[in-house]
Amino acid sequence: MLENCSVLPHNMYTSKQIQEAENQFVSSGTSSVIDLIESAGAAAFMKVQSIFPAPCHILVIAGYGNNGADAFSCARRLLEASYSVALVAIEPESNLSKTRPELNEVRQQFIDAGGEVLSFCGALPIDAKVIVDGLLGTGITRELRDGIKQLVQLVNDSPAWVLSLDVPSGLNPDTGSGLTTIKADMTLTFGGLKRGLLTGHARHCCGELALAELGLSEFLPKTDFSRVSLSYINDRLAPRDRDTHKGLSGKVTVIGGDVGMSGAVRLAGEACLRSGAGLVTVISRPEHQHTVNANRPELMFWGCELVDMEVYLRLGWAHTLVIGPGLGKQTWGYNLLKAVGLSDKPCVIDADALNLLSEEHTRCDGRVLTPHSGEAARLLGVSIAEVERDRFAAVRDIQQKYGGVVVLKGPGTLIYDGKHYYVAPVGNPGLASGGCGDVLSGIIGALMSQGFSILDSAVMGVVVHGEAADRAAVAGERGMLASDLMPHIRSLVNNL
Known part of the structure; x- marks a missing residue:
């Protein structure tokens, strides 16, 4: 999980919702646009000063919108606090600055404080210790033009510590995507916390995330987007009754x-057990019994060559079904998926079961689907790039097409039930390893079997899985195995 996520609010918003709140704030007479700019500039200055209290060389990059105005305001304060400041301003393709009097005002204040406004000439003007990125804000709607691309690349190549104002320049704050x-x-x-800052490419380029509310809280609307954290688990997982037994x-x-x-x-079977399921049966190829039971005798096993009455009995015995891990896409796996489809039990559908489902297009509300972006692309009949371009749209479209609760795995996993979106900024690249998705499906299945709703099970399962990965990654992300998550899963479902 992001280091500072616990101090962030849970509600998330689109950039349009935040813009409308700003407009209402100004219209109320409580504040003005220039007041908001000055508040943002002050917040940015205090953030830089708190991390670099001794004056040092700072490069500020200012665009031609409100984001650039925030940068000018911050730069003036840095100058007044004796920092050495170089400011590079990017001019618009047309003279839009004439329509932005606030930008002109803070620009002039920076000049009056002794600052010099530089033009970008293909190189960074100083060897800065800190770069303040006020280049582009939330209004980015297209790929960057070449000159700005070059500047972005120079910033990324610099060893300087970089603070981005509002959003990293080039990032879409509503989707978390961006090419440059x-x-x-x-x-x-x-x-307010913008919904795209915790998912997709944003997980790579935002760094540590902080929020300056600027007094907008009371003007923000009700939202359908929430950040979820460990508190979601801790609020729901109570200690077991002292008289419980495995069947319960x-x-x-x-x-x-x-x-x-x-x-x-x-792996899916053990994850079920480690997440608190009392009894777990694995249905698999008969020759796999030794592998399944060799060092996990607590798992029951049924060898299946054909889908017969014994298989249906074991489906009926369970509170919850999990299908997909290692299922394959041959006749054997297809027939088992059909059998699960005839059951009335809530289920988790993962891996190859999702690939088979993409050919069936059946809809059901009593299940959790857990695709990664490749499986999501097959479910929707689109490219992976289209899924990653707007993960919120992708998870919505899958849910509308197939029903249930959809978990779109990846950096900043999304969960959607048809009404509300949840973003889980947990996990790390160590999860890019075989079997980690199978562990997630086992966790969710176990929580469902313990009486939690399919939505709560999906959200809690994602947080447990990602937080377990973050704890396991203390020993390093490279080489982390799916089985390394197991002891941490047990701790998390016991609120330890």
């Missing part, structure tokens, strides 16, 4: 593991 973006060490966003602790049947893929279903 500044990679910041910290992003100080203004007004959740029964899960995990289905998968075609020839050569026994590990996937084994």
Whole structure:
């Protein structure tokens, strides 16, 4: 999880919602546009000063919108505090600055304080210790022009510590996507937490995320977007009753593991147990029993060559079904998915079960789908690039097409139930390893079997999985295995 996420609010907004709140704030007579700019500039100055209290060389890059005005305001304060400041201003393609009197005002104040406004000439003017990025704000709607691209690349190549104002320049604040973006060490966003800053490419380029509310809180609307954290788990997972027994602790049947893929279903089964399920049965190829039970005898096993009455009995026995890990896309896996489809039990559909589902297009509300971007692309019949261009749209479209709760895995996993979006800024690149997705499906299935709703199970499962990965990554992200998550999962579901 992001280091400072616990201090951020849970509500998230679109850039349009925040802009409308700014307009209402100004219209109320409480403040003016220049007051907002000065508040943002002051917040940025205090953030720089708190991290670099001794005056040093600072490069400020200012665009021609309100983001640039914030940068001018910050730069003036840095000058007044005896920092050595160089400011590079990017001019608009047309003379838009004539329509922005506030920008002209703070620009003149910077000059009056002894500052000099430089033009970009293909190189950074100083060897700065800090770069303040006020180049582009939330209004980015197209790919950057060549000159700005060059400047962005120079900033990214610099060893300087980078603070981006509102959003890293080039990043879409509503989707978290961007082809050419500044990679910041910290992003100080203004007004409210923008929904795109915690998912997709934003996880790579925002760095540490901080918020300056600027007095807008009371003007922000009700929102359908929420950031979720460990508190979501801790608020829901109470200690077990002292008189409980295994039959009351959740029964899960995990289905998968075609020839050569026994590990996937084994990992999903153990994740169920470590997440608190009382009883777990694995249905897999008969030859996989040794692999499944060799060092996890707590898992029950049923070898399946054909879908017969015994299989249906084991589906009926469970409170929850998990299908997909190592399932394959052959007739064996297809028939098992069909059998699960005939059941009335809530289920988790993952991995190859999702790939088979993409050919069926069936809709059901009693299930959780857990695609990564490749599986999401197949479910929607689009490219992976289209999914990553707008992850919020992708998770919405999958839910509308297939029903249930959809978990779109990736950096800043999204969960959507048809009404509300949840963003989970947990996990790390160590999860880019075989079997980690199988562990997630097992966690969600176990929580569902313990009586939690499919939405709560999906959200809690994602947070447990990602937080476990963050704890496991203390020993390093490279080489982290799916099985390394297991002891941390146990701690998390016990609120330890």
